[in-house]
Amino acid sequence: xxxxxKILGGLAAMLLATTSVHATELTFGMQDNEVSNVYxxxxxxxxxLEALSGGEMKVKLFPSATLGDFKAMVAQVQAxxxxxxxxxxxxxxxxxxxxKLIGAPYVVESYDHLKKIIAGPWGQKMDAKFQDQGVxxxxxxxxxxxxxxxxxxxxxMDDMKGxxxxxxxxxxxxxxxxxxxxxxxxxxxQEVYLALQTNQVDAEENPLPTIDAMKFYEVQSHIAxxxxxxxxxxIQISKSTWDGFSPQxxxxxxxxxxxxxxxxxxxxxDAENDLIDTFKERGLEITYPDxxxxxxxxxxxxxxxEAEFGEGAIAEVIGE
Numbered sequence: 423x424x425x426x427x428k429i430l431g432g433l434a435a436m437l438l439a440t441t442s443v444h445a446t447e448l449t450f451g452m453q454d455n456e457v458s459n460v461y462x463x464x465x466x467x468x469x470x471l472e473a474l475s476g477g478e479m480k481v482k483l484f485p486s487a488t489l490g491d492f493k494a495m496v497a498q499v500q501a502x503x504x505x506x507x508x509x510x511x512x513x514x515x516x517x518x519x520x521x522k523l524i525g526a527p528y529v530v531e532s533y534d535h536l537k538k539i540i541a542g543p544w545g546q547k548m549d550a551k552f553q554d555q556g557v558x559x560x561x562x563x564x565x566x567x568x569x570x571x572x573x574x575x576x577x578x579m580d581d582m583k584g585x586x587x588x589x590x591x592x593x594x595x596x597x598x599x600x601x602x603x604x605x606x607x608x609x610x611x612q613e614v615y616l617a618l619q620t621n622q623v624d625a626e627e628n629p630l631p632t633i634d635a636m637k638f639y640e641v642q643s644h645i646a647x648x649x650x651x652x653x654x655x656x657i658q659i660s661k662s663t664w665d666g667f668s669p670q671x672x673x674x675x676x677x678x679x680x681x682x683x684x685x686x687x688x689x690x691x692d693a694e695n696d697l698i699d700t701f702k703e704r705g706l707e708i709t710y711p712d713x714x715x716x717x718x719x720x721x722x723x724x725x726x727x728e729a730e731f732g733e734g735a736i737a738e739v740i741g742e
Contacts, residue, residue, distance in 0.1 A: 445477065446671070448663070451484040451495040452508040452655075459631060459693065460508060460655045461485050463563055463686025467657075471678035479674060499660045500556040506663075511540070511562050511656040512594070518551045523727055523739045525594040527601075527650040528717045533564040533687070535740075536652050544739050558664045560679045564687045565653035566629025566694060568595075569645055571638055573624055575707060576646035579603065579715040588614055588626040595627070597723040598650050602716055618642060629653055630697040631690060639704055646709045648716060655686070 448471075454460050461483075468481035489495050489504065492513060498504035512525030523529065530536045539545050540562055552559045570576060572585060579602055587604040589595040590611065599606035607623045617623045618641040626638060627648070633639060657679055664672065698708060728735050 445480060447480040447482055448505040448659075448675075449482050449484065450506040450508070451489040451498070451504050453485075453487045453492055453495075454508070454655075455486045457635065458485075459689040460563060460565065460686050462689055463655075463682040464508070465682075466685035467678045467682030470681040471674055474674045474678060475671070479671065496557070496658075499658065502660055502662045504660070506657065506659045507557075508655050508657055510565070511536075511654040513592075514552070514656065517555055518548065520548065520551070520731060520735075522594065523731060523735055525592075525651070526723060526727060526736065527594060527598040527720050528713075529724075529736060529739060530652045533567075533652055533654075536562065536654060539739060539741070542741055544741070552658070553661055556661050557658045558661050560657045560659055560676065561683050563655040563657065563683045564690050565655045566631055566690055567649050568627050568629055568651040568653055569633070570627045570648045570650075571625060571633060571642040572644050572646065573642055575644050575709055576648070576711055577709050578711050579719065581646075581711070586622075586624045588617060588623040594723075595651065597720070598627070601719045601723055603719075614638065615641060629690075629694070630701075631693045634693070634697055634700070639701055639706055642706070644707045644709060645701060646711055648711065649713060650716065657683075 450464060450468075452460065452464065464481075464483055464485075468483065471479050471481055489498065492507065492509040493516065495504055495507040496509065496514070496517070499507045512521045515521035515525060524536075524539065530539065540548070540559075549559055570587070574581065574585075576582060576585075583603040585604040586607050587599040588609045589599050589606045591608040596606040596608070604625070607617075609617045609623060614623075614626055615636060615638060618626060618638060625642070627650070628636070628638070630645075633645070639645075659675070664675075667675065702708060724736050
């Protein structure tokens with residue numbers, strides 16, 4: 423009987439060993455919830471990776487900041503406790519300060535421009551810095567272009583004067599408010615609706631899909647297309663995890679991430695296009711102020727950044 427138990431125990435151990443060799447489960451954390459476009463992209467990534475690998479590679483998703491905020495999850499990735507994390511690309515400036523440059527309002531003109539920068543010489547320098555931090559950047563998905571909502575029309579930059587504009591506690595978005603004449607008012611994201619409803623703040627700025635999802639249109643009457651920041655979702659993987667993959671496994675992951683990005687990006691782009699009409703139907707007024715003065719107003723902030731990173735630092739980012 424004892425011999426049988428030993429044999430069964432040995433077989434079980436062999437089975438577990440075989441399973442661990444042939445099935446790898448990647449853990450993937452993010453702050454966004456299950457109704458977000460980027461989460462739908464993550465689901466597409468998961469499905470594609472499992473299909474491409476014939477089930478050899480699986481993915482377990484942890485949305486809604488289940489594992490902590492993005493800084494906590496990045497630390498877990500760096501420690502090898504979490505395989506993958508999604509953050510905003512410039513959000514990583516807390517550990518790679520040069521990313522403040524690409525976060526500065528109006529430096530990036532569009533998502534295509536962002537992708538071009540990341541693929542170019544400056545982006546490759548940043549890629550090396552990511553890897554120095556124990557993280558490999560796989561892709562950057564489109565999160566949306568930030569616009570400004572308010573309870574009065576913003577037809578020009580002059581209309582920003584005196585506006586109490588809610589921003590996240592993010593230096594480059596605070597700089598957008600200050601340099602365009604508004605008063606920045608950092609408020610926690612989950613408290614923005616109430617702050618607008620009670621007139622604690624007059625305005626806020628977010629991508630159109632976020633404005634829709636959070637129902638800010640219920641407590642705001644105008645949307646100004648200020649296009650001041652191209653928001654992104656940077657898909658990152660632990661360098662130790664990546665380096666442990668075979669070339670075939672790396673190819674599967676890269677292809678699956680591309681598929682996830684295609685899904686997420688198309689959902690966001692379609693939503694932005696459709697939401698203009700949707701917001702108009704809900705009675706909101708959409709304005710298109712001349713953005714030339716907005717861009718010019720950011721020069722003092724650019725000067726501050728170049729004092730930190732060197733003259734011509736922003737020109738280097740955009741390849742001029």
